[in-house]
Amino acid sequence: MHHHHHHMNVKKFPEGFLWGVATASYQIEGSPLADGAGMSIWHTFSHTPGNVKNGDTGDVACDHYNRWKEDIEIIEKLGVKAYRFSISWPRILPEGTGRVNQKGLDFYNRIIDTLLEKGITPFVTIFHWDLPFALQLKGGLLNREIADWFAEYSRVLFENFGDRVKNWITFNEPLCSAIPGYGSGTFAPGRQSTSEPWTVGHNILVAHGRAVKVFRETVKDGKIGIVLNGDFTYPWDAADPADKEAAERRLEFFTAWFADPIYLGDYPASMRKQLGDRLPTFTPEERALVHGSNDFYGMNHYTSNYIRHRSSPASADDTVGNVDVLFTNKQGNCIGPETAMPWLRPCAAGFRDFLVWISKRYGYPPIYVTENGAAFDDVVSEDGRVHDQNRIDYLKAYIGAMVTAVELDGVNVKGYFVWSLLDNFEWAEGYSKRFGIVYVDYSTQKRIVKDSGYWYSNVVKNNGLED
Numbered sequence: 047m048h049h050h051h052h053h054m055n056v057k058k059f060p061e062g063f064l065w066g067v068a069t070a071s072y073q074i075e076g077s078p079l080a081d082g083a084g085m086s087i088w089h090t091f092s093h094t095p096g097n098v099k100n101g102d103t104g105d106v107a108c109d110h111y112n113r114w115k116e117d118i119e120i121i122e123k124l125g126v127k128a129y130r131f132s133i134s135w136p137r138i139l140p141e142g143t144g145r146v147n148q149k150g151l152d153f154y155n156r157i158i159d160t161l162l163e164k165g166i167t168p169f170v171t172i173f174h175w176d177l178p179f180a181l182q183l184k185g186g187l188l189n190r191e192i193a194d195w196f197a198e199y200s201r202v203l204f205e206n207f208g209d210r211v212k213n214w215i216t217f218n219e220p221l222c223s224a225i226p227g228y229g230s231g232t233f234a235p236g237r238q239s240t241s242e243p244w245t246v247g248h249n250i251l252v253a254h255g256r257a258v259k260v261f262r263e264t265v266k267d268g269k270i271g272i273v274l275n276g277d278f279t280y281p282w283d284a285a286d287p288a289d290k291e292a293a294e295r296r297l298e299f300f301t302a303w304f305a306d307p308i309y310l311g312d313y314p315a316s317m318r319k320q321l322g323d324r325l326p327t328f329t330p331e332e333r334a335l336v337h338g339s340n341d342f343y344g345m346n347h348y349t350s351n352y353i354r355h356r357s358s359p360a361s362a363d364d365t366v367g368n369v370d371v372l373f374t375n376k377q378g379n380c381i382g383p384e385t386a387m388p389w390l391r392p393c394a395a396g397f398r399d400f401l402v403w404i405s406k407r408y409g410y411p412p413i414y415v416t417e418n419g420a421a422f423d424d425v426v427s428e429d430g431r432v433h434d435q436n437r438i439d440y441l442k443a444y445i446g447a448m449v450t451a452v453e454l455d456g457v458n459v460k461g462y463f464v465w466s467l468l469d470n471f472e473w474a475e476g477y478s479k480r481f482g483i484v485y486v487d488y489s490t491q492k493r494i495v496k497d498s499g500y501w502y503s504n505v506v507k508n509n510g511l512e513d
């Protein structure tokens with residue numbers, strides 16, 4: 047018998063808690079140019095040799111463009127209540143603006159209608175990185191006109207789908223568009239700059255604000271927010287005030303970069319201090335668009351790190367807040383065991399602490415955990431199943447940490463989405479990394495629900511973890 051403090055036994059969620067799974071268009075759909083779609087920057091980037099492991103592209107992916115019905119039936123069979131997916135901008139507007147492609151609208155209309163028929167709540171991400179290549183030719187996210195282009199595209203979606211879709215996400219992880227996209231160059235469009243990431247981040251915030259304004263005029267009974275990624279941080283030396291400050295500063299450079307302007311009206315002081323004029327300033331009009339623009343906080347969270355202060359001044363290309371990002375602390379303790387992704391170490395305590403950090407800083411906003419999960423080297427066993435106990439352990443620990451944050455810390459989590467429904471195109475890693483709770487055999491396109499998929503199905507059924 048276990049003798050916990052009685053609160054610790056509470057593992058159920060409030061009635062109506064939304065359990066979901068998540069995907070993104072370029073990662074699963076395939077057929078990127080079908081039915082009149084324009085090219086996206088991930089199409090051109092992945093077709094440029096050297097950018098993606100093994101030369102993989104999204105040309106076929108999970109063939110979800112043709113198998114969407116089967117995939118929705120899997121969601122239904124697992125009893126999952128919500129599905130977060132993204133819309134491919136160049137399917138809807140092949141040139142980025144202007145002419146609307148009806149066949150693109152039709153594809154997503156079929157998905158939305160099928161989800162609703164089955165009682166699955168759609169969460170639509172407007173932008174999950176597949177920018178129309180036509181807009182990249184005009185400067186893409188670096189061009190401040192992105193706010194006009196994005197508002198126009200968003201309006202098309204709200205007018206066509208807003209009668210049925212009530213939960214919307216503007217941008218997925220703007221940090222990834224800004225830093226891997228424009229700083230290190232590991233993601234499309236593959237630029238390497240020390241100044242551009244900060245302009246890109248600013249332009250995305252303004253574009254988000256513009257879309258929210260359109261949304262509030264057109265979809266009066268809906269909710270909208272941005273999705274931000276964030277790894278939690280602990281000081282390398284918990285007794286050193288400089289490391290404690292560095293751990294805080296890293297969170298500011300990672301997440302408060304976007305969340306502070308939205309919830310508090312301006313960039314964190316630590317960023318202004320280090321970046322000076324390289325960090326844009328908000329005009330009063332921009333600030334009015336951005337401040338107060340979230341109905342909910344969308345949280346993508348996977349891992350945590352130990353953070354050590356750097357005593358040397360930050361170099362111009364430093365994007366992490368002048369810190370070292372580490373897996374072990376001063377005592378030699380490890381943040382968590384390895385997974386298939388070098389950056390991802392399971393640390394469920396960091397999830398609870400991050401939920402609390404966000405809640406305290408921004409006044410306990412409603413939160414949807416829009417992505418959480420892990421990649422492991424899954425294999426199909428002789429019995430035809432995928433016994434991914436490591437993924438079950440990960441999800442169980444993280445969901446448990448979330449329960450604790452809700453029950454003991456008063457964090458306002460409304461829903462949770464596993465990344466991902468399917469193994470899929472993991473960006474620069476191609477098909478080499480598997481995040482799905484459903485295995486995809488890429489040679490046959492056969493889907494196999496992994497043990498974690500069945501396990502998660504039970505979590506949904508029980509509305510929480512079993513004791």
Ligand code: GBH
Nearest residue numbers: 070218219222226275346389417465472481
């Ligand atoms: C999310 O981003 C995405 O939203 C999703 O599409 C993706 O499939 C999923 O997570 C799993 O990766 O060593 O500094 O280059 C992932 C966020 C972005 C975190 C890149 C790690 C690289 C860190 N990731 N980042 S770095």
